[in-house]
Amino acid sequence: MKVLIIGGTRFLGRHLAESFLRNNHEVTLFHRGKTAAPGLLQGVEEIIGDREQDLSLLENKSWDAVVDTCGYFPKQVRKSAEALQKNVSSYLFVSSVSVYEDQSVRYLTEEAKTAVLKDPDTTEIGEFYGALKAACEKEVQKVFGEQALIIRPGLIVGPHDYTDRFTYWPHRGAKGGEIIVPEMKDPTIRFIDARDLADWIVRMAENKENGVYQAVGRSYNFNDFVQKCVANQNDAAIVAVPEAFLIEENVGEWVEMPLWIASEEYRGLDYADDSKAINKGLVFRSIEETIQDTASWSQSRDLESNQWKAGLHPDKEAALLQKWKQKVK
Structure with a gap:
């Protein structure tokens, strides 16, 4: 399988690239070049560019799947999805469990109501992070329909987590x-090891799964x-x-x-229900x-x-x- 990873050099993207390579897939990383690709990622193709203005670099190439690890703004994600619509078979978007409108509710499932982004042009991630991610999901689904796979992780942790929230x-x-x-x-x-999340996303891509899945980790x-x-x-x-x-x-x-x-x-x-993902093979170390x-x-x-x-x-x-x-x- 040929896979394009948007991002892919720092944390989750790095673990995704490693997992795809371990499973004998061809990997292309599309990133800005601000963080060098790890030396251990032997054999990957790198395309250095900014998704905001360099999507033309992806023309005349084809992949079986794209995994978008760093989409935060709906217009940005829509551009990527539209640019790749004809040359990838499926679009896997890494969203967040923070998309829900009421985050105080326990045992949330994927069907719970998501937050609405009041200003689609906002560039403020912090306060509107969840609503932005929810809007990004909708853009992917509009373009790719049943070929869209949305993953909603909770706190992602493990080696190379530069946020230090778990570390x-x-x-x-x-x-x-x-x-x-x-x-x-x-x-x-609740938290999920990035390596467990990455390995599961690889299996989901291999199986051409679609839909929306929470991946929050053990309690x-x-x-x-x-x-x-x-x-x-x-x-x-x-x-x-x-x-x-x-x-x-x-x-x-x-x-x-x-x-x-x-x-x-x-x-x-911290009580979100990820049994749907577990039933699709998500396991935790x-x-x-x-x-x-x-x-x-x-x-x-x-x-x-x-x-x-x-x-x-x-x-x-x-x-x-x-x-x-x-x-x-």
Whole structure:
């Protein structure tokens, strides 16, 4: 099978390219060249260009499938879909479980109502991320119809995750010492290893599947997860503090304190139903493997504390620990 990956050099796209190659498929990466393709991706064809203005570079070529890992704006995705309509058989779009209008609802299925993008010309991703992804899905479906496959992952984690939202915890656990963690009222968390997601997407492409699928991952208890992150550190001491204390001290949810969401507004996403994907062969490796591999990769980066994109800065963590100890004296 010949596959075009839009993106494909940083995180999920990298794992997708590796998985397609392992399964003896021909891979073409279309990306901007800002991140060099890993040396281990031997034999891939690279087309360097910007999807906003260089789609002509894809003319006079053909693929069995395209996997779009980096579509965020509906007009952008529509252009890509229309440009590839005649030279690819199916379009696989990586969307997000954040597409739903009411994210507080538990056990969401693929049929739940998605958010409506009020301004189709917006260039602000943050606030409108879910609605943008939902609008992108519709553009792919308009052009490719039954040849469209929409994947809605939850939090994607594992080696090469440059967002640090998950990586912080295996890395912090490996450092040991006193680790401040939220005492969650609801400790349920969900995430999916990028390698599991990639392998499953490859199988879906091979089988020419279509439709919409959530891929959120197993459900875990946050406290058990943190314990596994410190399993190999004898000097690690977990200090659990109430959510109210973190809020009082202006600790940011999700980014500054990764995986923590105190608000009920988004809690439903950690309960989303991905049984449809599991019935199509989605499987998950052990949490221990994901933690270990992520920690090993993170240690190889050798980042300074101020270079992390998520997680408590060591100085702030130390200050919080001191304040908490004084509070409970």
